[in-house]
Structures are given as structure tokens and as C-alpha cells.
Amino acid sequence: MLTKEHCKTALQERLLALAGTSLDEASASDKYAALASLVRDYIGQRWVDTTRRYDDQRQKQVYYFSMEFLPGRLLDTNLSNLGIRDVWREALAELDIDYTELLSAEHDAGLGNGGLGQLAACFLDSLAALGLPGHGCGIRYTYGLFEQAIVDGVQVEKPDSWLKDLHIWEYRKAGKAVLVEFAPPLGIVKAVPYDIPVIGFDNRTVNTLRLWSAEVRDEFSVNYSSLGPEDYRKLLEYKNGVEAISQILYPDDRYEEGRQLRLVQEYFLVSAGLKSIIRHIKRKQGSDLRRLADQIAVHINDTHPALAIPELMRILMDEEGLGWDEAWDITIHTISYTNHTVLPEALEKWPVGQLQSLLPRIYEIIHEINERFCAELWQRYPGDWDRIAAMAVIADGFVKMAHLAVVGSYSINGVAALHSDIIKNDLLNLFYQHAPQKFNNKTNGITHRRWLLTANPGLARLITGTIGPAWLHRPDHLTELLPFATSTTFQQKLAAVKQDRKEALAKFIFDRYHLALDTRSLFDIQVKRIHAYKRQLLNALRIMDLYRLLKDNPQLDILPRTFIFAGKAAPGYYLAKKVIQLIVTLAKQINSDTAIQDKLKVIFLENYNVSLAELIIPAADISEQISTAGKEASGTGNMKFMMNGAVTVGTLDGANVEIREAVGDENIVIFGLTAEEVAACYQTGRCNPLSIYNQNERIRHCVNQLIDGSLPVIGDEFKLLYDYLLHPGGAFLELQDFAAYLEAQERLDRLFRNDRARWQVATTNIAHSGRFSSDRTVTEYADAIWHIRPSESPASLI
Numbered sequence: 001m002l003t004k005e006h007c008k009t010a011l012q013e014r015l016l017a018l019a020g021t022s023l024d025e026a027s028a029s030d031k032y033a034a035l036a037s038l039v040r041d042y043i044g045q046r047w048v049d050t051t052r053r054y055d056d057q058r059q060k061q062v063y064y065f066s067m068e069f070l071p072g073r074l075l076d077t078n079l080s081n082l083g084i085r086d087v088w089r090e091a092l093a094e095l096d097i098d099y100t101e102l103l104s105a106e107h108d109a110g111l112g113n114g115g116l117g118q119l120a121a122c123f124l125d126s127l128a129a130l131g132l133p134g135h136g137c138g139i140r141y142t143y144g145l146f147e148q149a150i151v152d153g154v155q156v157e158k159p160d161s162w163l164k165d166l167h168i169w170e171y172r173k174a175g176k177a178v179l180v181e182f183a184p185p186l187g188i189v190k191a192v193p194y195d196i197p198v199i200g201f202d203n204r205t206v207n208t209l210r211l212w213s214a215e216v217r218d219e220f221s222v223n224y225s226s227l228g229p230e231d232y233r234k235l236l237e238y239k240n241g242v243e244a245i246s247q248i249l250y251p252d253d254r255y256e257e258g259r260q261l262r263l264v265q266e267y268f269l270v271s272a273g274l275k276s277i278i279r280h281i282k283r284k285q286g287s288d289l290r291r292l293a294d295q296i297a298v299h300i301n302d303t304h305p306a307l308a309i310p311e312l313m314r315i316l317m318d319e320e321g322l323g324w325d326e327a328w329d330i331t332i333h334t335i336s337y338t339n340h341t342v343l344p345e346a347l348e349k350w351p352v353g354q355l356q357s358l359l360p361r362i363y364e365i366i367h368e369i370n371e372r373f374c375a376e377l378w379q380r381y382p383g384d385w386d387r388i389a390a391m392a393v394i395a396d397g398f399v400k401m402a403h404l405a406v407v408g409s410y411s412i413n414g415v416a417a418l419h420s421d422i423i424k425n426d427l428l429n430l431f432y433q434h435a436p437q438k439f440n441n442k443t444n445g446i447t448h449r450r451w452l453l454t455a456n457p458g459l460a461r462l463i464t465g466t467i468g469p470a471w472l473h474r475p476d477h478l479t480e481l482l483p484f485a486t487s488t489t490f491q492q493k494l495a496a497v498k499q500d501r502k503e504a505l506a507k508f509i510f511d512r513y514h515l516a517l518d519t520r521s522l523f524d525i526q527v528k529r530i531h532a533y534k535r536q537l538l539n540a541l542r543i544m545d546l547y548r549l550l551k552d553n554p555q556l557d558i559l560p561r562t563f564i565f566a567g568k569a570a571p572g573y574y575l576a577k578k579v580i581q582l583i584v585t586l587a588k589q590i591n592s593d594t595a596i597q598d599k600l601k602v603i604f605l606e607n608y609n610v611s612l613a614e615l616i617i618p619a620a621d622i623s624e625q626i627s628t629a630g631k632e633a634s635g636t637g638n639m640k641f642m643m644n645g646a647v648t649v650g651t652l653d654g655a656n657v658e659i660r661e662a663v664g665d666e667n668i669v670i671f672g673l674t675a676e677e678v679a680a681c682y683q684t685g686r687c688n689p690l691s692i693y694n695q696n697e698r699i700r701h702c703v704n705q706l707i708d709g710s711l712p713v714i715g716d717e718f719k720l721l722y723d724y725l726l727h728p729g730g731a732f733l734e735l736q737d738f739a740a741y742l743e744a745q746e747r748l749d750r751l752f753r754n755d756r757a758r759w760q761v762a763t764t765n766i767a768h769s770g771r772f773s774s775d776r777t778v779t780e781y782a783d784a785i786w787h788i789r790p791s792e793s794p795a796s797l798i
Helices: 004-019 028-056 075-082 085-094 099-103 115-129 229-244 256-285 308-319 324-331 352-358 360-380 385-391 401-407 417-427 429-434 448-454 457-467 475-484 488-513 536-552 574-591 610-619 637-643 656-663 675-684 689-695 697-704 719-725 734-752 755-772 774-786
Strands: 061-065 134-139 147-151 154-158 178-181 188-199 206-215 296-301 335-338 349-351 398-400 411-414 439-441 522-527 561-566 600-605 622-625 647-650
Touching: 004 028, 004 085, 028 075, 028 099, 028 188, 028 206, 061 115, 061 256, 061 774, 075 085, 075 099, 075 115, 075 188, 075 448, 085 099, 115 134, 115 188, 115 206, 115 296, 115 448, 115 774, 134 256, 134 774, 154 574, 178 256, 188 256, 206 229, 206 256, 256 296, 256 308, 256 352, 296 308, 296 774, 308 324, 308 335, 308 360, 308 401, 349 352, 352 360, 352 398, 360 385, 360 401, 385 429, 398 401, 411 417, 417 429, 417 439, 417 656, 417 675, 448 457, 448 610, 448 637, 448 755, 457 475, 457 488, 475 755, 475 774, 488 600, 488 610, 488 755, 522 610, 536 561, 536 574, 536 600, 536 697, 536 734, 561 610, 574 600, 574 719, 610 637, 622 637, 637 647, 637 656, 637 755, 647 656, 647 734, 647 755, 656 755, 689 697, 689 734, 697 734, 734 755, 755 774
Parallel strands: 061 134, 061 296, 134 206, 296 335, 335 411, 411 439, 522 561, 522 622, 561 600, 622 647
Antiparallel strands: 147 154, 178 188, 188 206, 349 398
């Protein structure tokens, strides 16, 4: 059994071994590296045992392919999952080491952008916690998306050099490298895996997140002194081209070079991953791959890894000697696909010429898939050329990746009930008509271990002290909190936990931004990727309206509010960057205005990532989930906020619909057009914002502030936003939903004036949040899609 004395001795010895320093002289980074390396020691044997158990039992395993994984910092989570966090915290305290400061020495892994990567990380956590044989497959980006800074009110992108220091959790496996082949000039690239252990909570399972790094192949050696200028230039181009593959997440697709690199990355990921998997299967279970679908499941997270379908076909035919029909039967029983978007412009498609020149053999296979699929459609729908053209994998000079994913997968799922209905009834309706048995829903979930146990330990202790620890393994047990929703004692304790988290966030903001917040004000929070359909602009308009009311009447009776925003805009997304600039401008204007008596504060927090989210979300009183109905596939931020006791104000979009079903109308504030009303608005052309602008003076006043000099900016800085809001297409219906949004905010104001009602709503949300645990989601995937089972007996899991 691990003791405090053992921990203290081991840490000091490891500091000497790694950093050559004493505890007194060691930096926070030194202490972090020493502790993390000790944790690696604890993990190793479990990891080896897990792999051996999977192989010995010949268990079917799932491989989850995703361009993004956002696990956040791992030290605290790993200590918790190993069951040794408390003893280490106590040992560190006795050594006068600040545990929180030590954790902050770890960099967030720059392996994703937002919800897609966080979801993938949650799924890996749940797979391990449930003892399920499942692994992640991604790219080891040298640089993350970017590090966001706000300079003179605008977003500036800086390199996210997350790997500049040693990434203690990864293991380079050079001996397991594979070769990935592109057409010249890129040619053959070596893919080297870096493995990160994924530790199951309170069990013996350790799964793997395998990340691939592109390197120049070993046999590529040159006598530089013998090269002429042209040869040397070509050599540098090749080297730079290879290293660029795993250099950066999401190259800028405004330019041809960036689009080409994205395609290269997508093939690099699936080719390296599949080759590695097939090699392992052959080594452990023999060379006969006709039972491959019984041995593995390959899941593609959105369309980015859809090239897995033709690549698996290529491997089975060209390298393993199978015929087309046999290879196709294996492929369509091995690969499953999750769709993550209902926005047509977000569905990937690649120009035929580009794919053909970069990956000629892969294009040949896609072309044959398309020919055979269209022939199948012709047999079923003779003469219906419009239907066949609409469903073709190759059409109008493009390869449509969503169509490829649907045709080559045995399961296609959406990520919320509403989203899945839209897929079936609209986005992929013809495919649903053709093969309805393929389509299903798997509502997203979040890992309660990170987003409650780790992010909000005070709340976790309160829950365990109230209902016991069963919820840690079975989050559905959180419903046992419901009888305490009206308990004055429990409500007081919950209020104290919330206040503590608000004060922690306020301290961070003061230390970082020198802005003092009233922690008794309502923390009204919207944190997510900046995009028009997520409608941060609607929130900003509401703030402008409230500020105007306060300017007209500083004695206005409102509950003081602190509006907190965070999120990144894509570098080329000019409109989104303008929204950030507007929020920062409002913050500058409002926060310096003493006339409103500190009833209103606004702050935009830079460089939103998982670690910042863990600080922000537990502090929220109000969760803004206000996307245009029918546009957000699911959302997972909504789940994280409800799990931490925030009250949701939102549209009937994504998983908000199911949250309302879970908690009841009285425990969520819903407003705005429904998805059906939004669709009808667009289809009939009735969504004319100009008529609303002309008829509603309150809206007109807000919109006019963007151009009438009310804001402290020079010239027509926000003319773009003004034009966008009044565009005849209706934008994302900000003005159509504005009046309903204001009414929803009035309902929130009334709720928060009643302390007993407020904390009853908060408790009810926490109690029902177990339904949105990724443990539930992953169990559904495991049972209904992947057909995998736990490798450990229930007794060893708890």
C-alpha cells in the first residue's frame, strides 16, 4: 500500500535522478515531471497486462479514429483513476508543495479544437473505466490549432508550442513505425507511433491513445556534399513536406497548400492506423483476415477519417490478395461512422483531380465504389437519375466524404435525438430511405470523472457525503440527489460550493486581467468555439440592450450579472473574429462605466482550452446554449454545465431537447424558434430580419449601435456585423429570436431572486446529469454498434 512517507521519499529521489536538484531548488516544472514519471511507473505493468489480456482472450477491440483528441491535463486525472490522488496530495502538502501550482505546470495537449476532440477524449476515458477494449488513433501535432491572444481588441493567433517541453505521458514506439505512400513528390513517409496510456478509473484497465508522427524514412540518407543546388532544394522540399504532415492541426484551408495538407493528413492517419492494426491482428491471430469484422471495429469520428474505407479495401486487396467482393464485405462490416454536423458547408468534399493526383490508387478504389453503388441504385430505382446523382459518392467533380462514409459503413449515427432525426429526414434522407437499418442515434455524453470529480472536487465530496460513492462508477445514481433538492441544509452546502468556485474563477480573472468581479453577481457564461450559428452575437446584442437600459435608468432593479465569454475563431473566419472584437469592445466600455454601479461586467477570456474550461464551468450560474435550433448537432458544454449545477437558457437544439426531457420544463429555460420553425422560415423566405428591425424599436436600437458611433471604435468597424444581421437570408435568425431571448432572461431573473427555487433547479440538473455521462453513451456504442464486451469481470471493475 502506498504511504505518504513512501511518496515523499520517492519524489525527492526522482527529482535527483531527473533534474539533478533538491526539493528546495526544484521548479514547479521539475516537481511536476518527477511526480508524473513516478505515475508512469505505476501504470506500466497494468498497461502490459491489459494488452496481454486482450490478446490472450482474443477479444474484439474498437479503434476510434479522430483528427482531434483533447484530454486536457493528465496528472490529476491519472492520480485519481489510479486511486492515489489523496495520498499524494497529503504527501505534497507535508513537503510544502502546492498541488494546484504543480498541476498548472502541465501543458494542455494541442491535439484538438473543441467539442469533437473533447468528446473523443471522454469516450476513451469511458472505454477504460468500463473495462472495454478500445483505443484512440490520431495525429501527434507538433503545434496545436493556435494560442489565442487578444491584442488591441482583436484575436491574434500565436503558435501553440505544446511540445516545446517533454510530454511525459507519451511513449515513442519507433519499432512499430509503418510506411505511408503518396504519389510523388511526397512519396513514402514513415509514420512513427507515440502511445499515451488511458487509465481506467479504479480498475486494472489501461488502453492506448496512439498518435502518429510523420518522419523521413530511415533509408533516406544522402551525401549532402555531393548535391547540386537543385537536388539540395528538392531534398529540403521533401523533408519539409514530410514533417509538415504532423506539424499543425487544421492547416489554413483558405489556401490551396492548406487544403492539400489537410487531405494528406487525413490519409496519413488512416493508412498508418489501419496498417498498424492489421499487422497486430496478423501477428496475434494469424494471417487469415476474413474474420476481421469479428476481431476489430473501426469507428470514424466525422468524415475526416473516411478514407479508412478505400484504404482498408486497398490493404485487403493489394497487400492481402483478397478479391473485391470479399474485401468489400469485410470493410462494410468493420467500419462505422458518426456524423457530427448538419451544416451542408461543413460536409467535406475533395476535388477529383486533387485526390487523384495525390492518391491515385485510393481514387481508383473510390471510383469503383461509386460505380458499383450507382449500379445498385439503378437496379433499385431505374430511371431515377436525380436520386442517383444526389446519392453518388463522386459528383460534380468532387468526392463527397459523407457519402463515402455512409456507403462504406455498417452503422451511421447522429449524436442527439434531434440531430439524428435531421440526418434521417433531411441531410441524408435518400440514404436513410435506401438503407434505414444503418441509421441510429447515440446521444453524446461527457465523462463525469473529469467534469465533476476532477473539475469540481468540492461538489464531488458533497455528493458522496450525501448519497455515497456509487455514482462514481454508476453516474445514473446521481438521481438519488433528487430527494435533497428541497433540503435547506443541502442547498446551503451547494451554494457554498458554487461560491467557492466563483471566487476561484474571480481570482484567476483578477490575477490575469486585473478586473475585479462581484462574486455575488450572476456568472452568465457562454464558452465554446466562436461561430455564427452558436450565436455569441445574440448574447452580445442582449448585453447591449441591458447596458442601454441601465444607462437610461441606473437605478433599474436587476440582479447584477457578470458575462463571461471564451472561445476561438478560426483564423480565416472574419465574421467570428469581429464578434470577438465586439465583445471585447463592450467589455472595455461597460467595465469602465461607473454610472451603472457595477451591475454589469463583461470579460472575454483568452485561449480557451480544457484546463480553462475546468475552472470556468463549475463557477457558472447560467449556461448559455443559444444556437439556432437545428444547427448544433448535440453540444457537450450544455451537459458539463448542468452537471455542475448551472441553469441552462437555450433553444430546442441538439441535446438541449433531451436535457429538457430529463429535468422538466420548470428546470430549464427554453426560448426561440423550434428546428421545424427554423426550417420553414428558411424554406418560405419569411425570415426577413429587416422587417423585424423596422417593427421593433428595441431591436433597432441595438443593431444601430453597431454603426451609429455608440461604441468606442473608429469608423465602421462593425459594419460587417450590421450588414450580416440585416441580410435578407436571415443569417442565423438572431433578430427573429431576440424578443424571446429577452423574455427568457426575465424568467431567469425571477428564478434567481428566489434562492430556494434556484438551488432546487440546480440540484435537479445535477441529479439528472448522469443520463449524459459518456459511460452511458459508450455502453450504447459497445452494445449496439461495436459489439465489444468488458475484459474484466464486474468484481474487478469496482
